[in-house]
Amino acid sequence: MEASFSTSVYVGNLHYDIDSRYLAELFEYAGIVEDSKVICNRNTGQSRGFGFVTMSSVAEAERAAEMFHRYEVYGRRLTVHKAAPRSSRVETPRRRSWHRFGIYVGNLPWQVDDSWLEELFSEHGDVFDARIVYERRGGTWRSRGFGFVTMAREEETYDAVYALNKQILEGRTLLVEVAKERPRRGFY
CATH class of the missing domain: 3.30.70.330 (RRM (RNA recognition motif) domain)
Incomplete structure (x- = not known):
């Protein structure tokens, strides 16, 4: 092509x-x-x-x-x-630190998967990664109702947060905010 x-x-x-x-x-x-x-x-x-x-x-x-x-x-x-x-595309490796331009997305409908999450955020810029967090229950994997999205640029991160926070998706009010870096666990 x-x-x-x-x-x-x-x-x-x-x-x-x-x-x-x-x-x-x-x-x-x-x-x-x-x-x-x-x-x-x-x-x-x-x-x-x-x-x-x-x-x-x-x-x-x-x-x-x-x-x-x-x-x-x-x-x-x-x-x-x-x-x-x-x-015009940003040539950056897909594996970036999740928190650099990371977004936490909570209160997601259970049927939302990675591609749906990516699609939702792609209207606001280049999405490097979009992941739903799953847990294993009774032998099957089930969404925990939240996920993380990594955008290409800082301004796209804030645009997406501003545009999507408190929006209704499939009857649920989304919680969208800049992800906070979790403290590292381990031995000192």
């Missing part, structure tokens, strides 16, 4: 049953689709809940973003925006 990123759109909050072909057929309503790709987990092959569509022109990409942002498919509202050009 060597097409210009200026003709690509990011599509998030996809239902896990949507594949690349379905995505292409949907976006044909906005113009000519050059390519579409639903991003999948390398190990399981399951959709990660987001993808990219490359349109044949910048105007069609803009039309697609306008037409399909907040468009409902299979009960989920899509998040669609023009994909950032590679040159």
Whole structure:
């Protein structure tokens, strides 16, 4: 896929049953689709809940973003925006100290998973990592109702906290705040 990123759109909050072909057929309503790709987990092959569509022109990409942002498919509202050009992305390793630009997200609905959390915060900047905290109960893993998100830049961290704190998600009021560094445990 060597097409210009200026003709690509990011599509998030996809239902896990949507594949690349379905995505292409949907976006044909906005113009000519050059390519579409639903991003999948390398190990399981399951959709990660987001993808990219490359349109044949910048105007069609803009039309697609306008037409399909907040468009409902299979009960989920899509998040669609023009994909950032590679040159504007921050080239930083994914493994960063969690607290550098970390955000604590509490009172999450039980069905929220890592990709949903990532999608929620991606509207406010580049997300390096998004993790739900799980616990094992009775032989199964279950969300503890909170997680952590790491943003690329400090200003994006504060923007996300300001925008999402006390917002309602699936009937629950989110608690979103800058994560505090926990004191190190160990021997002195």
